[in-house]
Amino acid sequence: MLKSFADLSTPLVADACVRAGVPLRVVPPGIGAVVGGHRIAGRVLPVRHYGSVDVFLEAFGRAEPDDVLVIDNGGRRDEACVGDLAVLEAQATGVAGVVIWGLHRDSPELAAIGLPVFSYGSYPPGPVRLDEREPEALESARFGPHLVSADDIVFGDEDGVLFVAAERADEVLATAHRIRDTEREQARRIGAGETLRRQTAFDDYLARRAADPAYTFRRHLRRIGGAIEE
Template sequence: MHKRFTELSTPLVADACVRLGVPLRAAPAGILPVVPGHRVAGRALPVRHYGSVDVFLEAFTTHAAPGDVLVIDNEGREDEACVGDLAVLEAKVTGLAGVVVWGLHRDTADLVEIGMPVFSYGAHAPGPVRLDPRGPEALRTARFGAHTVGADDAVFADDDGVLFVAADRVDAVLDTAETIFRTERNQARRIRAGETLRDQTRFDEYLRRRAEDPEYTFRQHLRRIGGAIEE
């Protein structure tokens, strides 16, 4: 999965989900890698944070597999960082591929040195001072914005954001993303060679058809001619 994602991007994966009718589950806007350019893809390892690092250590001990991506539900809190250098270093030596956090991180300089892809909504110096009661879903699922993520999901993350895709749809989504990628790269090559995108998409033809049928959409037109720029 990670190897196939190397030449792709989360926008391409998102477009593939739309084209296939796969639920589009994106992390709330604003999540970024601690190190720009980092990317990761792998099976989700979900945890819910209640104020203590022990839930991460238990997940590493009982549920983790090499290549997993730790998905941390800290309810999007902005008053504490829930993950730092020690937890991320432990994730790395456990064999995980990366970490995505619905919340904040700290120890930025150390995370950069560790080099593991970490995605969060920003840095914050204070760690948790609370210790909330642990719920039964602590190691089963993680909430991430409006979405619930489980071990039967895959995670894709890069500079454009984080997406969650059901594991049983990943191959089809990546196949479609690769098709869109090839189409768009060819379109870009032709633009650079002097053939405008309007010419490639037969935009004049689209305008004529829309004049005849106001319900005819550009997306329908692209599907009919094999374009890919909107999905």
């Protein structure tokens, strides 16, 4: 999956979801990689954190190669739920990355380990609580407004993180590649002196909109094969 995502981006995947009619499930803004430039793409390995690392160790027992551990820590800002030992164990298990709805710690060690880790930032203290575990602890994870499971694929890069249902992932990636090709060609033509207004027949769009106020720019782009808004 990471190979298929290698020359794409989360904005392209998001646009592809819109075009393909796939629910757009983007995590709340602010999440980022501990090491700039790291990217992730893989099947979700969900886990809910309750204050103890044992739930992570149990999740690793269910991991498939190149899964991405997605941790539901409720978006908490008062504790870091992942540090160097958990990430080392993830790497040893064959997990391709870690995405945390919450915070991490041990930033220099995580950078040295090299496994992609995405979170909302760093915070020195670990958890000092131990909450009651839910039955779904290893079946699904919440991330902002979204509930994800092993039936989902997670994508992440410098623009953020989003989830796509596994059964639609190939379709979404194929659409994203088509959008990328269109946009690259548009960028090439701008560099060659052909403005985007000319490429998109913008004067024609304005004339059509004047005659039909319901004629939108997105409809116009679809008619002429453009991609700038998707």
